[in-house]
Amino acid sequence: MTGIPGDSPWFRNYRPAPDAPVRLVCLPHAGGSASFYFPVARELSPRVEVLAVQYPGRQDRRTEPAVTDLEALADRIAAALGPWTDRPYALFGHSMGAVLGFEVARRMEAAGSGPTELFVSGRRAPGVDRADEWHPETDEEVVAEIRKLDGTGDALLDDEETLRMILPALRADYRAVRGYRYRPGPPLDCPVTALTGDRDPRALVEEVRAWEHHTRSGFGLRVLPGGHFYLVDQQAEVLRTVEDRLARTPVAASL
Known part of the structure; x- marks a missing residue:
């Protein structure tokens, strides 16, 4: 990784933008990796500097044990983020990354x-429970869930060697999500913008709208066509929303 203030195992800075007035710190979904956000860095640089979080247990960190406790993972990301707060930054998280972004924001505000803003994507608000809640536990259930959500190509899931590589991270992330329990507390000081697909079975629109209760500042909701990974096909609209919100903050007025 290149960039200022220095190298970190937690962040990938694919397109350094030293003159950008704001950073966007992106947190991946369960089983995801920093490279999921390479297209975001490519599109937003040099107007916004994008930092993609790399969780342990995948890609170049595959030899490290994955973290199976979401709160512990938030602690470690928040600690690593400190040196990168030398300029204003926003957080963007998809699915598991949305809850993780929320917990990181709590720690950073404390x-x-x-x-300056929290963007949450494809995830219902913390504290919104479902009577039919279910989390995959066996390898077979994990793979079936990923196929259902269209989180990666079937060709990857059908390749036994690739599957062996990605399953440990998937298992760890689903365990972290399964064990997460929302702790009531003060709403965030920063605004929250929520985005979701209109056909996402894991994040119904009204469940996503409930994020408005987790901020004392402004709240916005954007519903786009698609399922759980709507943001892949709708990247241009998602980034338009992100840039519009960042441009409205005084610190990023030059965007």
């Missing part, structure tokens, strides 16, 4: 260096 430390006095909170984000």
Whole structure:
């Protein structure tokens, strides 16, 4: 990784933008990796500097044990993020990354260096319970769930060697999501913008709208066509929303 203030195993800076007025820190979904956000960095640089979070247990961190506790993972990301708060930043998280972004934002605000905005994608608000809630546990259930959500190409899931490589991270992430329990607390000081697909079985529109209760600042909701991974096909609209919100903040007025 290149960029200022220095190298970190937690962040990938695919397109350094030292003159950008704001950073966007992106947190992947369950089983995802930093490279999921390479297209975001490509499109937003040099107007916005994108940092993609790399969780342990995948890609170049595959020899490290994956973290199976979401709160512990948030602690570690927040600690690593400190040196990168030398300029204003926002957080963007999809699915598991949305809840993780929320918990990171809580920690950063408590430390006095909170984000300018939290973008949450494809995830119902914390504290919204479902009577039919179910989480995959066996390898077979994990693969079936990924196929259902169209989180990766079937060709990858049909390749036994590739499957062996990605399953440990998937299992760890689903365990982290399964064990997460929302702790009630003060709403965030920063605005929250929520995005979701109109056919997402895991994040119904009204469940996503409930994020408005987790901020004392502004809230916005954007519903786009698609399922759980709507943001792949709708990348241009998602990034338009992100840039529009970042441009409205005083610190990024030059975007």
